[in-house]
Amino acid sequence: MQGLPVGRVRVLCVDDNSDVAAVIGRCVALEPDMESAGSLPCADNVVAVVRETRADIVLMDMFMPGKDPLVAVRELVAAHPPFCGAPPDPGVFRPVRVILFSGCDDAAVVDSAVDAGACGCLSKSASIAVILGAIRSVASGAAAFGVWR
DSSP, rough: OOOOOOOEEEEEOOOOOOOHHHHHHHHHHHHTTTTEEESSSSSTTTHHHHHHHHOOOOEEEEEOOOHHHHHHHHHHHHOOOOOOTTTOOSSSSOOEEEEEESSSOHHHHHHHHHHEEESSSETTSSHHHHHHHHHHHHHHHHHHEEEEO
16 A cells, blocks of 8 residues: 655644644644644634645544534545555656544444545544554555544
Protein backbone atom coordinates (compact mmCIF):
# COMPACT_ATOMS: atom_id res chain seq x y z
CA MET A 1 0.00 0.00 0.00
CA GLN A 2 1.15 3.47 -0.75
CA GLY A 3 1.17 6.02 2.05
CA LEU A 4 1.16 9.77 2.01
CA PRO A 5 4.16 11.75 0.77
CA VAL A 6 7.36 11.52 2.79
CA GLY A 7 7.70 14.30 5.34
CA ARG A 8 5.59 15.59 8.15
CA VAL A 9 1.97 14.47 8.15
CA ARG A 10 -0.40 17.45 8.39
CA VAL A 11 -3.35 16.74 10.71
CA LEU A 12 -6.57 18.75 10.83
CA CYS A 13 -8.73 18.16 13.92
CA VAL A 14 -12.48 18.72 13.58
CA ASP A 15 -14.26 18.67 16.93
CA ASP A 16 -16.90 20.86 18.55
CA ASN A 17 -15.07 20.49 21.88
CA SER A 18 -12.34 23.13 21.61
CA ASP A 19 -10.41 21.61 24.53
CA VAL A 20 -10.18 18.23 22.76
CA ALA A 21 -9.10 19.88 19.51
CA ALA A 22 -6.49 22.00 21.31
CA VAL A 23 -4.96 19.05 23.17
CA ILE A 24 -4.79 16.92 20.04
CA GLY A 25 -3.31 19.82 18.07
CA ARG A 26 -0.63 20.42 20.69
CA CYS A 27 0.24 16.72 20.91
CA VAL A 28 0.45 16.43 17.12
CA ALA A 29 2.69 19.52 16.95
CA LEU A 30 5.14 17.90 19.40
CA GLU A 31 5.65 14.86 17.17
CA PRO A 32 8.69 15.05 14.85
CA ASP A 33 6.80 13.41 11.96
CA MET A 34 3.56 15.41 12.30
CA GLU A 35 2.30 18.96 12.29
CA SER A 36 -1.04 20.50 13.10
CA ALA A 37 -3.02 21.88 10.18
CA GLY A 38 -5.35 23.57 12.66
CA SER A 39 -8.81 22.78 13.91
CA LEU A 40 -12.45 23.37 13.08
CA PRO A 41 -15.46 23.38 15.44
CA CYS A 42 -17.71 21.64 12.87
CA ALA A 43 -17.55 19.87 9.52
CA ASP A 44 -19.32 22.63 7.56
CA ASN A 45 -16.22 23.87 5.68
CA VAL A 46 -13.88 20.92 6.03
CA VAL A 47 -13.35 20.34 2.29
CA ALA A 48 -12.32 23.97 1.72
CA VAL A 49 -10.08 24.03 4.80
CA VAL A 50 -8.37 20.79 3.75
CA ARG A 51 -7.57 22.42 0.40
CA GLU A 52 -6.28 25.58 2.10
CA THR A 53 -4.18 23.82 4.74
CA ARG A 54 -3.13 20.84 2.60
CA ALA A 55 -4.02 18.52 5.47
CA ASP A 56 -3.11 14.86 4.92
CA ILE A 57 -5.21 13.42 7.76
CA VAL A 58 -8.52 14.69 9.12
CA LEU A 59 -9.33 13.55 12.63
CA MET A 60 -13.06 14.23 12.97
CA ASP A 61 -15.59 13.85 15.77
CA MET A 62 -18.46 11.71 14.58
CA PHE A 63 -21.18 13.53 16.51
CA MET A 64 -21.28 17.34 16.47
CA PRO A 65 -23.51 20.22 15.41
CA GLY A 66 -23.57 21.46 11.84
CA LYS A 67 -23.00 19.31 8.80
CA ASP A 68 -23.25 15.59 9.49
CA PRO A 69 -19.63 14.38 9.74
CA LEU A 70 -20.47 11.30 7.67
CA VAL A 71 -21.67 13.59 4.86
CA ALA A 72 -18.42 15.55 5.21
CA VAL A 73 -16.39 12.33 4.92
CA ARG A 74 -18.22 11.45 1.71
CA GLU A 75 -17.49 14.94 0.36
CA LEU A 76 -13.80 14.56 1.23
CA VAL A 77 -13.74 11.15 -0.49
CA ALA A 78 -15.21 12.74 -3.62
CA ALA A 79 -12.89 15.76 -3.52
CA HIS A 80 -9.65 14.01 -2.58
CA PRO A 81 -9.51 10.41 -3.83
CA PRO A 82 -7.96 7.88 -3.53
CA PHE A 83 -8.37 6.69 0.06
CA CYS A 84 -7.06 3.93 2.30
CA GLY A 85 -3.91 3.02 0.46
CA ALA A 86 -5.11 2.92 -3.15
CA PRO A 87 -2.30 3.94 -5.51
CA PRO A 88 -2.52 7.64 -6.30
CA ASP A 89 -3.57 8.76 -9.75
CA PRO A 90 -1.19 11.51 -10.91
CA GLY A 91 -4.11 13.40 -12.46
CA VAL A 92 -6.04 13.57 -9.19
CA PHE A 93 -5.56 16.15 -6.41
CA ARG A 94 -3.91 14.52 -3.41
CA PRO A 95 -5.28 11.88 -1.11
CA VAL A 96 -6.70 12.87 2.25
CA ARG A 97 -7.52 10.23 4.81
CA VAL A 98 -10.14 10.55 7.52
CA ILE A 99 -10.16 9.07 11.00
CA LEU A 100 -13.47 9.46 12.78
CA PHE A 101 -13.59 9.38 16.54
CA SER A 102 -16.49 9.09 18.88
CA GLY A 103 -17.44 8.88 22.52
CA CYS A 104 -19.80 6.07 21.55
CA ASP A 105 -18.20 2.60 21.72
CA ASP A 106 -20.58 0.87 19.31
CA ALA A 107 -19.87 -1.40 16.34
CA ALA A 108 -22.53 0.46 14.33
CA VAL A 109 -20.38 3.59 14.61
CA VAL A 110 -17.46 1.78 12.97
CA ASP A 111 -19.77 0.40 10.25
CA SER A 112 -21.03 3.93 9.50
CA ALA A 113 -17.47 5.24 9.32
CA VAL A 114 -16.43 2.50 6.88
CA ASP A 115 -19.51 3.08 4.73
CA ALA A 116 -18.73 6.79 4.53
CA GLY A 117 -15.13 6.15 3.43
CA ALA A 118 -13.15 6.75 6.61
CA CYS A 119 -9.82 4.96 6.96
CA GLY A 120 -10.06 4.79 10.73
CA CYS A 121 -12.44 5.00 13.66
CA LEU A 122 -11.35 5.46 17.26
CA SER A 123 -13.02 5.77 20.62
CA LYS A 124 -12.60 9.17 22.24
CA SER A 125 -11.46 7.26 25.30
CA ALA A 126 -8.34 6.16 23.40
CA SER A 127 -5.05 7.42 24.80
CA ILE A 128 -3.13 10.10 22.91
CA ALA A 129 -0.49 7.44 22.13
CA VAL A 130 -3.16 5.32 20.43
CA ILE A 131 -4.51 8.34 18.52
CA LEU A 132 -1.01 9.29 17.31
CA GLY A 133 -0.36 5.65 16.37
CA ALA A 134 -3.60 5.55 14.38
CA ILE A 135 -2.61 8.75 12.54
CA ARG A 136 0.73 7.17 11.59
CA SER A 137 -0.95 3.93 10.56
CA VAL A 138 -3.52 5.64 8.36
CA ALA A 139 -0.86 7.96 6.90
CA SER A 140 1.15 4.91 5.84
CA GLY A 141 -1.83 3.51 3.95
CA ALA A 142 -3.22 1.11 6.54
CA ALA A 143 -6.60 1.31 8.24
CA ALA A 144 -7.11 1.94 11.96
CA PHE A 145 -10.43 0.59 13.15
CA GLY A 146 -11.37 -0.56 16.57
CA VAL A 147 -12.25 0.57 20.02
CA TRP A 148 -8.95 1.17 21.77
CA ARG A 149 -8.38 2.26 25.31
